[in-house]
Amino acid sequence: MAKEQGQKMVAQNKKARHEYAIEDTFEAGLVLQGTEVKSLRMGRASLVDGFVDIDHGEAWLHAVHIPEYSQGTWTNHAARRKRKLLLNRVEIDKIERRVNEKGLTVVPLSLYFKDGRAKVEIALAKGKKSWDKRQSIAERTANREKEQALGRHLKGMRD
Structure with missing residues (x-):
């Protein structure tokens, strides 16, 4: 084997x-x-x-x-x-x-x-703590939106 x-x-x-x-x-x-x-x-x-x-x-x-x-x-x-x-x-x-x-x-x-x-x-x-969890969720959402905006910009799309 x-x-x-x-x-x-x-x-x-x-x-x-x-x-x-x-x-x-x-x-x-x-x-x-x-x-x-x-x-x-x-x-x-x-x-x-x-x-x-x-x-x-x-x-x-x-x-x-x-x-x-x-x-x-x-x-x-x-x-x-x-x-x-x-x-x-x-x-x-x-x-x-x-x-x-x-x-x-x-x-x-x-x-x-x-x-x-x-x-x-x-x-x-x-x-x-609960506010730490909210903060990490907000950071993750902000990073995702930033990446999406960068991707749209690189593709030549308008916001």
């Missing part, structure tokens, strides 16, 4: 980028059971309620929903069990220190396969 190459996206947490201001991102491996990998290869997962907790020097991914594998039997896994993240000691210490000092939270942004191995992108994030 040929080894997989490249990156295959399984799930994204689009709500996290709206709810939080992302400060730093990390790529971590996951410790999974066999039926979890099969379920992920089918493209089934949800990161919506997920978060990362540092406990006794280990990083754990909580509340990520990977549904049971349809052809699994008694070997199936629990859908929302906690899963260990594979990070370097330096990265774990950095995350733990910034969470304790600045009151940040760690949220999963995406879940994907990279060269056949399951990876999760996690981010140190700070919660946005």
Whole structure:
């Protein structure tokens, strides 16, 4: 069997980028059971309620929903069990220190396969207030209108 190459996206947490201001991102491996990998290869997962907790020097991914594998039997896994993240000691210490000092939270942004191995992108994030969300929406709208006006100008169209 040929080894997989490249990156295959399984799930994204689009709500996290709206709810939080992302400060730093990390790529971590996951410790999974066999039926979890099969379920992920089918493209089934949800990161919506997920978060990362540092406990006794280990990083754990909580509340990520990977549904049971349809052809699994008694070997199936629990859908929302906690899963260990594979990070370097330096990265774990950095995350733990910034969470304790600045009151940040760690949220999963995406879940994907990279060269056949399951990876999760996690981010140190700070919660946005409602006015921050409105401001980011206004900035995005202004940038979109600016790009559209530039495109019309380059095509020789009048406003």
